[in-house]
Amino acid sequence: MVEDKILVWKFNRGSKDALRRIYEKYKDDLLGLAVTLLRDRSLAEDVVHDVFVSFAGTVGTFHLSGTLKGYLSTCVANSARDRNRLRSGRDAGPDVVEGAGSNSDGPMEHAIGREESGQLKDLLARLPYEQREIIVLHLHHEMRFREIAKSLGISINTVQSRYRYGLDKLRSILNSVVTK
Amino acid sequence: MRPKENIEKFVRVRKPHVTTSRQMDKRTLNDSFAAMEQTIRAKPADHKPSAPRIVTLSRMMKLTAAAAAIIVGISFYIARQGPSEQGITTKFLEVAESPSEIMTMKSLTIAYRRDGIEGIENQCEKALKILGPQPASISLGDLFNGSKS
Numbered sequence: 001m002v003e004d005k006i007l008v009w010k011f012n013r014g015s016k017d018a019l020r021r022i023y024e025k026y027k028d029d030l031l032g033l034a035v036t037l038l039r040d041r042s043l044a045e046d047v048v049h050d051v052f053v054s055f056a057g058t059v060g061t062f063h064l065s066g067t068l069k070g071y072l073s074t075c076v077a078n079s080a081r082d083r084n085r086l087r088s089g090r091d092a093g094p095d096v097v098e099g100a101g102s103n104s105d106g107p108m109e110h111a112i113g114r115e116e117s118g119q120l121k122d123l124l125a126r127l128p129y130e131q132r133e134i135i136v137l138h139l140h141h142e143m144r145f146r147e148i149a150k151s152l153g154i155s156i157n158t159v160q161s162r163y164r165y166g167l168d169k170l171r172s173i174l175n176s177v178v179t180k
Numbered sequence: 181m182r183p184k185e186n187i188e189k190f191v192r193v194r195k196p197h198v199t200t201s202r203q204m205d206k207r208t209l210n211d212s213f214a215a216m217e218q219t220i221r222a223k224p225a226d227h228k229p230s231a232p233r234i235v236t237l238s239r240m241m242k243l244t245a246a247a248a249a250i251i252v253g254i255s256f257y258i259a260r261q262g263p264s265e266q267g268i269t270t271k272f273l274e275v276a277e278s279p280s281e282i283m284t285m286k287s288l289t290i291a292y293r294r295d296g297i298e299g300i301e302n303q304c305e306k307a308l309k310i311l312g313p314q315p316a317s318i319s320l321g322d323l324f325n326g327s328k329s
Binding site: 014016019020023027028031032035036041044045048049052053054055056057058059060119120121124135139140167170171174 | 188191192198201205209212215
């Protein structure tokens with residue numbers, strides 16, 4: 001992505017506009033990822049906030065090797081995992097994702113979209129965190145298995161097997177929902 | 181379509197569309213700008229990378245540094261090997277023409293190697309001219325060691 005390379009170049013030279021543009025470009029995607037992983041909007045907002053503050057602290061030395069979206073998604077996933085570990089043992093708490101923004105097309109489409117997304121969110125919530133993380137990173141954030149494996153520090157075979165088990169489980173949950 | 185592709189499509193098209201709130205945008209951007217300024221203040225004003233960093237970052241500079249190191253190494257090796265042939269000749273002349281060492285074993289050996297027995301004779305004559313006749317009491321050992329009584 002040439003635009004991202006230019007933005008990173010400007011950001012490294014201290015351009016606040018470039019940082020603002022990067023934030024504006026990826027904030028919704030990253031928040032969506034954090035919300036899907038954590039199922040808690042306020043925690044997800046904290047994760048995205050922390051990731052951007054850390055990213056801003058790398059000004060002048062930031063080196064982009066892959067895609068900017070992939071890098072930021074990995075940061076959000078890693079931070080979300082840490083938060084998830086911190087709250088492990090406790091209940092994830094009530095879902096407050098309903099407070100998500102209202103910048104969708106129209107009221108009808110918005111309602112349908114929210115219903116479908118909510119349905120998926122509920123289904124994904126029934127998967128183990130590790131499987132959910134890989135499915136979301138691969139299908140929603142278009143990260144390759146190799147990238148995911150590298151960012152999580154696990155083998156590509158583990159990533160693929162978690163993905164496969166996750167999809168199988170999702171399918172069985174869907175089947176049970178349909179037959180009810 | 182296979183079941184796996186069905187489920188993948190199902191997940192893909194239902195990607196949640198979550199949007200950030202204005203409060204979150206404001207908080208995140210303000211904190212990010214503050215972190216950015218803090219980092220910039222902590223660094224040297226000109227943002228110029230240090231020389232070792234330039235060398236490690238640039239491939240061309242790595243090659244240049246390696247070449248320079250090799251040249252320096254070879255020069256040092258040559259310098260350690262001793263003087264050149266020209267240097268040897270100069271040293272030989274210095275030894276041969278040094279009055280104090282003109283009759284030492286070393287100078288005689290060099291003269292012999294250079295011109296054979298005639299060389300030794302020449303060397304002795306030269307020593308006689310420069311040093312003058314030696315006293316009769318001088319021993320052969322003293323003569324060969326070059327010590328003067």
